C-alpha cells in the first residue's frame with residue numbers, strides 16, 4: 499500500500515517535469531488515423547508526455563525482461579525492448595498495445611522463465627504510472643462538459659473478453675443526433691481483473707459507420723452510471739470526419755482504462771463534445 503503511494507507521487511513529479519518540457523508536442527497530428535482516408539484527426543494525445551511516461555514505466559522492465567527476443571534481429575515480434583533507441587521501443591510498444599504487453603509479460607505460456615506472474619508487481623507499477631500520465635496529459639481539457647451529443651444509456655455487461663456496444667446516432671440519443679443519416683457508433687468494453695487489484699473497465703476500438711450523411715464527431719467522453727469519468731481523457735481530443743456510406747471506420751484504437759468501481763448493473767453513455775453532419779457542397 500505505502501509503496502504504491504510513494505511510487506504514485508514520484509511519478510507525478512517526474513511527469514510534471516516531462517510535461518513542462520514537451521508540452522508543444524501535444525498537437526502532433528498522427529494519432530488515430532488508422533487505415534482510412536476518410537478520417538481526419540485534429541489533435542493527438544500528448545506523444546511527448548507519453549514517451550516520458552513510457553521511459554518511467556514499462557521501458558525499464560521490457561528492456562530487461564524481454565531483451566533476449568524483442569530487439570532488432572530477435573525472434574520476438576516487435577522491438578519494444580530495444581536497448582538503445584527508446585523511440586523505436588516506444589513505437590513497437592504502442593503497436594503491440596499495453597493490453598498484449600501486460601498479458602504476455604504475465605503469462606508463463608509466452609516465454610517462460612522470462613514471462614510469468616513474477617512480473618505482475620512490475621507490470622502493475624508500470625500500469626499505474628502510465629494511466630496517471632494519460633490523466634495528466636488530458637488535464638487541460640477542463641472539468642465542465644456540455645456535449646453536443648449524448649447517447650442513451652446501455653448496460654455495460656462486461657466480461658473478460660471484449661464485447662461491442664453500438665448506438666444509432668439518430669435513434670439512440672438522449673441529446674443531439676437525429677439528422678446524421680443513420681450513422682452508428684461502437685465501442686468495445688471488457689472487464690479486467692489482475693491479482694490484488696479491484697476490477698476495472700477497458701474501453702477500446704471506437705468505430706463509426708455512416709449512412710446517407712458525412713459526419714464529424716469528437717471530444718468523446720465516457721459516462722458510467724450517468725457520471726462523467728473525470729479522470730479519463732483518452733478520447734477527449736479526438737476530432738474526426740467520416741464520409742457517408744462508410745462501414746466500421748476505426749476512429750481510435752487507444753485503450754481507455756477506467757479506474758471506477760465495477761458493478762453488475764453498470765451502464766454507459768457516450769458524450770460527444772462535437773457531433774454534427776457536414777452538409778455536402
Ligand code: HEC
Pocket residue numbers: 560563564565566567568573574575576593594598599600602603608609612613617
Ligand atoms: C524467448 C523469446 C521471447 C521472450 C524472452 C519474450 N518474447 Fe514476446 N514474443 C516472442 C515471439 C517468438 C513472439 C511472436 C509469436 C507470438 O506472438 O507469440 C512474441 C510476441 C510477443 C507479443 C505480441 C506482439 C504483437 O504485436 O502481436 C507481445 C506483446 C510479447 N511478445 C510480449 C513480450 C514481453 C512483454 C516479454 C518480456 C516480459 C516477452 N514478450 C519476452 C518471443 C519472446
